[in-house]
Amino acid sequence: MGKLYLIPTTLGETAVEKVLPAEIMQVVRSLRYFVVENTRTARRHLKKIAPEIIIDELDFKELNEHTQPIELDMLLDPIRNGFDLGILSEAGCPGVADPGADLVKLAHEKGIQVVPLVGPSSILLSLMASGMNGQNFAFIGYLPVKPTERSAAVRDLERISARDKQTQIFIEAPYRNAKLLEDLLAVCNSQTRLCIAVDLTMDSEFVVTKTIGAWKKAIPDINKRPAIFLLQSQ
Amino acid sequence: MGKLYLIPTTLGETAVEKVLPAEIMQVVRSLRYFVVENTRTARRHLKKIAPEIIIDELDFKELNEHTQPIELDMLLDPIRNGFDLGILSEAGCPGVADPGADLVKLAHEKGIQVVPLVGPSSILLSLMASGMNGQNFAFIGYLPVKPTERSAAVRDLERISARDKQTQIFIEAPYRNAKLLEDLLAVCNSQTRLCIAVDLTMDSEFVVTKTIGAWKKAIPDINKRPAIFLLQSQ
Numbered sequence: 485m486g487k488l489y490l491i492p493t494t495l496g497e498t499a500v501e502k503v504l505p506a507e508i509m510q511v512v513r514s515l516r517y518f519v520v521e522n523t524r525t526a527r528r529h530l531k532k533i534a535p536e537i538i539i540d541e542l543d544f545k546e547l548n549e550h551t552q553p554i555e556l557d558m559l560l561d562p563i564r565n566g567f568d569l570g571i572l573s574e575a576g577c578p579g580v581a582d583p584g585a586d587l588v589k590l591a592h593e594k595g596i597q598v599v600p601l602v603g604p605s606s607i608l609l610s611l612m613a614s615g616m617n618g619q620n621f622a623f624i625g626y627l628p629v630k631p632t633e634r635s636a637a638v639r640d641l642e643r644i645s646a647r648d649k650q651t652q653i654f655i656e657a658p659y660r661n662a663k664l665l666e667d668l669l670a671v672c673n674s675q676t677r678l679c680i681a682v683d684l685t686m687d688s689e690f691v692v693t694k695t696i697g698a699w700k701k702a703i704p705d706i707n708k709r710p711a712i713f714l715l716q717s718q
Numbered sequence: 719m720g721k722l723y724l725i726p727t728t729l730g731e732t733a734v735e736k737v738l739p740a741e742i743m744q745v746v747r748s749l750r751y752f753v754v755e756n757t758r759t760a761r762r763h764l765k766k767i768a769p770e771i772i773i774d775e776l777d778f779k780e781l782n783e784h785t786q787p788i789e790l791d792m793l794l795d796p797i798r799n800g801f802d803l804g805i806l807s808e809a810g811c812p813g814v815a816d817p818g819a820d821l822v823k824l825a826h827e828k829g830i831q832v833v834p835l836v837g838p839s840s841i842l843l844s845l846m847a848s849g850m851n852g853q854n855f856a857f858i859g860y861l862p863v864k865p866t867e868r869s870a871a872v873r874d875l876e877r878i879s880a881r882d883k884q885t886q887i888f889i890e891a892p893y894r895n896a897k898l899l900e901d902l903l904a905v906c907n908s909q910t911r912l913c914i915a916v917d918l919t920m921d922s923e924f925v926v927t928k929t930i931g932a933w934k935k936a937i938p939d940i941n942k943r944p945a946i947f948l949l950q951s952q
Contacts, residue, residue, distance in 0.1 A: 490846050501740040503836045507733075580845060580852035589849030592913075592927040600847040600918075600925065602737045604836045611814060612724050613834040615823030618814035622856035622884070650856070679826075684834075691834065693826040 486563040488591045489515065489570045490584070492577045492603020493529050496710065498685045500533055503604040509534050511601060515570045516541070517562035519587060521548045526572050547571075547583050556590050563596055577605045581625065606712045607653055610681035613691040614651070616716045621651035627664070638671045642717040645676075652715045662707040669703070672696040672715070679714035682706050720797040722825045723749065723804045724818070726811045726837020727763050730944065732919045734767055737838040743768050745835065749804045750775070751796035753821060755782045760806050781805075781817050790824050797830055811839045815859065840946045841887055844915035847925040848885070850950045855885035861898070872905045876951040879910075886949045896941040903937070906930040906949070913948035916940050 489511055494503055512534050520526035523544045531539060545559050562569045571584045578584040579600070591598055607623050622644075627637045641652040656664040668678060674697035681691040682704075692704075693714075723745055728737055746768050754760035757778045765773060779793050796803045805818045812818040813834070825832055841857050856878075861871045875886040890898040902912060908931035915925040916938075926938075927948075 499741075503739050503741075505737050505739055506735040507737075577842060577846050579847065579849070580842070582852075585849055585852055587849075588847065589927070592849050598847045598849070598925055599923070600843040602836070602838045602843065602919070605839075605842050608811060608814070608839050608842050609834040609836065612811050613813065613822065613832045615813070615819055615821075615826050615832070618816075618819055618857075619859045620857065623852075623854065624884075625853045650858075685836070689833070691832055693823070 485596060486566055486568040487597045487599050488560075488563060488588065489568060490578045490588070490598065490600045491570045491572050492601060492605075493573055493575060494532075495575050495604050495606060495685050496683070503685050504533065505602050508601050508603070512570065513537060515568055517543045517545075517567050517569045518572060519545050519547045519559050519569060519584070520572045521546065521574045521582060525574060529572065547587055549583065551583065556587060559587055560591060560594060560596065563591075577603050580605065580607070604685050606681065606684050606710070609684050610679065610691060610712045610714055611651065611653065613681065614679035614714045615693050616651040616677065616679060616714055617649055618651070620649055621653060623653040625654065626656060627654055629660070631667075634667055635671050638668060641715055642672060642676055645715055645717045653712065654715075655712050658708045658710055661709065661711050662705075664713070665703065665706060668713070668715075669696055669700050673717060674700075676715060676717040680704065680706060680711060681714070682709050682711045684710070684712070719830060720800055720802040721831045721833050722794075722797060722822065723802060724812045724822070724832065724834045725804045725806050726835060726839075727807055727809060728766075729809050729838050729840060729919050730917070737919050738767065739836050742835050742837070746804065747771060749802055751777045751801050751803045752806060753779050753781045753793050753803060753818070754806045755780065755808045755816060759808060763806065781821055783817065785817065790821060793821055794825060794828060794830065797825075811837050814839065814841070838919050840915065840918050840944070843918050844913065844925060844946045844948055845885065845887065847915065848913035848948045849927050850885040850911065850913060850948055851883055852885070854883055855887060857887040859888065860890060861888055863894070865901075868901055869905050872902060875949050876906060876910055879949055879951045887946065888949075889946050892942045892944055895943065895945050896939075898947070899937065899940060902947070902949075903930060903934050907951060908934075910949060910951040914938065914940060914945060915948070916943050916945045918944070918946070
C-alpha cells in the first residue's frame with residue numbers, strides 16, 4: 485500500500501523557500517496522485533514548489549464541501565493500488581482546519597500510513613510570537629457573529645483563559661476583522677492581553693501583543709487582511 | 719532597534735532539510751546574538767544548520783529555569799543596540815512550551831518586533847496526521863501523575879472533547895509513556911479515539927489513530943520514545 489502525505493502550502497504570496505523545507509519539493513516530485521480542495525489553485529501551487537514538474541501528467545481529485553461521504557473512500561484508491569497520495573491544503577497545513585481531516589480519518593480506519601510534513605501554520609506561528617502561554621492553549625476557530633452571542637463568547641474566553649491559564653486562539657473572516665477587534669475592545673477587561681497577528685510570513689507581517697487598554701489608544705487597520713487573534717486574561 | 723527572531727530546531731536526529739525552510743539558514747547566518755536554553759546543544763544545532771559559520775564569533779546567553787526575572791531584560795540588550803537577536807529552542811518551536819515565551823512577552827512590552835520562523839511542532843504535526851478535529855483543539859501539556867488525579871483528568875478530557883467537539887492533545891515524559899497509555903486504555907470509553915504520534919519527523923515515525931477498544935488488542939511499545947497523544951470522544 486502507498487502512504488498518505490500531508491503537504492503544507494504557503495500562507496499567501498510568500499517565497500516557497502521561506503516557509504517550506506526542501507524535502508517537500510522532493511516529496512512533491514515523487515508523487516503523481518493528489519487530493520486538493522481546488523484543482524486550479526493546487527496546480528499553481530505545485531508549479532511554484534517544483535517548477536520543473538509536468539502538471540498535466542498529474543492526477544487531481546477534489547475534496548471540498550461538495551464531496552459526498554460516499555466519494556471519500558474512492559479518493560484512497562491510488563494508495564490501494566500501491567501509489568503514494570498527497571493532500572494539499574489551500575493555505576497552510578492540510579488536515580488542521582480543512583476537509584482533508586476527513587480523508588485522514590478514513591485513512592486511519594483503513595490502516596494506511598499517514599505522513600505529516602512541516603509547513604507554516606498561522607496558529608502555531610502566532611502562538612510562538614505572542615509571548616503567551618504555549619504550555620496550555622486552545623484554538624477554537626470562529627466566534628459567533630451575532631452581537632449578543634459574540635459578547636458572551638468573548639467573556640467566556642476571558643473566564644476560561646484566567647481559570648485554566650489557557651491561551652485562547654481564534655480567527656475571523658478577513659472582511660470582519662475590524663468589527664471583531666471593535667467588539668473585543670468593547671467587551672474585554674482592560675488588563676486582558678490581546679495578540680493580533682496579521683499577514684503572517686509575508687513582508688507586511690506584524691505580530692503585536694498589548695493589553696486591551698493599550699490597544700484602545702491606537703487601533704490598527706487590519707480589515708481584509710488575514711489575521712489571527714490570541715487572548716490571555718488574568 | 720533590532721528584531722527578535724524565533725528559530726525552530728529539529729525534533730531529534732533529523733536532517734535539517736527535512737524540517738526547516740532554507741530561509742532559516744539565511745537568518746542564522748545573519749545573526750551574531752543568540753538566546754538559548756543550553757549553549758552546548760545550541761552550538762551543535764547551529765553547526766548543523768549552517769556548517770560554515772564560525773561558532774566562536776557568536777554570542778550565547780542562556781535562558782532556562784535558572785534565569786532570574788531580573789536577568790530577562792538584559793537579554794534584550796543586543797536589540798537595544800541595534801542588533802537582531804535569535805531565540806533557539808532545544809527542540810521544535812521556541813516560545814511554545816519553553817522559557818523563550820517569557821522573553822517574547824517582555825519584547826512586546828518593550829515594543830520590539832518579533833518574527834516567528836517556520837519549523838517542526840509535534841503538536842501541529844500530530845494534529846494534522848491524527849484525522850481529528852483541527853477546527854477546535856486544545857493542547858494541555860502534561861496530565862497529573864498521581865493515579866486518582868490522572869484518572870479524573872482523563873475523564874475530564876473525554877467529557878470536554880465530547881461536549882465541545884474539541885480534540886485534546888497532551889504529552890508525557892518519555893519514560894512514563896507506557897504507563898500513560900496503560901492508564902488511558904483503562905480509563906477511557908472503548909469508542910473514544912486515541913492518536914499516538916511517536917518519533918515525529920524521524921525515520922521511525924508513526925502516527926496511528928484507533929479507538930481505545932482497538933488499541934487494547936495490540937498495545938504498541940512506545941516507552942522512552944518521544945510521543946504525543948490526542949484524544950477525541952463522542
